[in-house]
Structures are given as structure tokens and as C-alpha cells.
Amino acid sequence: xxxxxxxxxxxxxxxxxxxxxxxxxxxxxxxxxxxxxxxxxxxxxxxxxxxxxxxxxxxxxxxxxxxxxxxxxxxxxxxxxxxxxxxxxxxxxxxxxxxxxxxxxxxxxxx
Numbered sequence: 001x002x003x004x005x006x007x008x009x010x011x012x013x014x015x016x017x018x019x020x021x022x023x024x025x026x027x028x029x030x031x032x033x034x035x036x037x038x039x040x041x042x043x044x045x046x047x048x049x050x051x052x053x054x055x056x057x058x059x060x061x062x063x064x065x066x067x068x069x070x071x072x073x074x075x076x077x078x079x080x081x082x083x084x085x086x087x088x089x090x091x092x093x094x095x096x097x098x099x100x101x102x103x104x105x106x107x108x109x110x111x
Contacts, residue, residue, distance in 0.1 A: 004041030005067035006050075011039040013057045013064070027056040 014024050021039070025032045030049070037043040038053075045053060054061055062069070066076050084092050 002067055003044055006044065006064060007039040007041045009064045009066065010035075010053060010057070013059045014039075017057060019057075024053070024056060028052045 014021070019027075021032050021035045024030075025035045028035075028049075029052075034043065038045055050061075050064070054064055057064075063079075084095065087095070
């Protein structure tokens with residue numbers, strides 16, 4: 001299980017909110033060093049701490065846990081669909097072509 005992705009996702013959403021590690025640490029009453037260790041995947045927060053971080057970031061748990069829960073890809077799919085819906089039909093078609101090409105060349109696809 002890729003638990004490091006929890007820290008990467010925390011970092012991603014922290015940066016999207018334009019927060020420094022210090023800002024998140026202050027909002028959560030955690031230390032800067034601990035936030036950094038979580039984001040680097042060196043530490044795994046307790047459930048209680050994870051909830052505090054998620055609430056401080058204003059995101060949902062599935063956004064942070066998307067890579068480690070089985071239904072996480074459904075979340076990613078819906079986030080991607082939302083982004084795609086904001087594009088022109090021409091841009092969407094180009095992106096679909098790229099994805100189709102990547103899928104055709106994937107080594108994971110079984111005949």
C-alpha cells in the first residue's frame with residue numbers, strides 16, 4: 001500500500017490553498033517538522049490528526065486518501081471529469097486522444 005501518497009496529497013492541497021507548512025502547522029496545532037515529515041511520507045498521522053489536517057485544509061478525506069482506498073479512483077475520475085467539463089470540445093477531444101494512446105501502449109492491459 002502506498003501510504004506516502006497521503007502526505008503527497010496533503011502537500012498538494014496545502015499548496016493549492018496557498019498555505020505554507022507553517023500556516024498548516026498553526027491551524028492544526030502541530031509542529032512544522034511534523035507536517036514536513038507527514039508530507040515526505042516519513043510519518044503517518046493518527047486518525048485524529050489526519051481529521052484535524054483534513055478539516056484545516058477544507059478538503060474531504062477521499063481527496064487525501066484517493067490513492068490508498070479502493071474507491072479512490074472514482075474520486076479521481078470525478079475530479080478529472082469536472083476539469084474536463086470546463087474545457088472546449090476540441091480540447092477535450094485532444095485529451096481523450098492522448099489518453100487513448102497511452103492506454104494502447106500500456107503494459108498493464110491484458111489481451
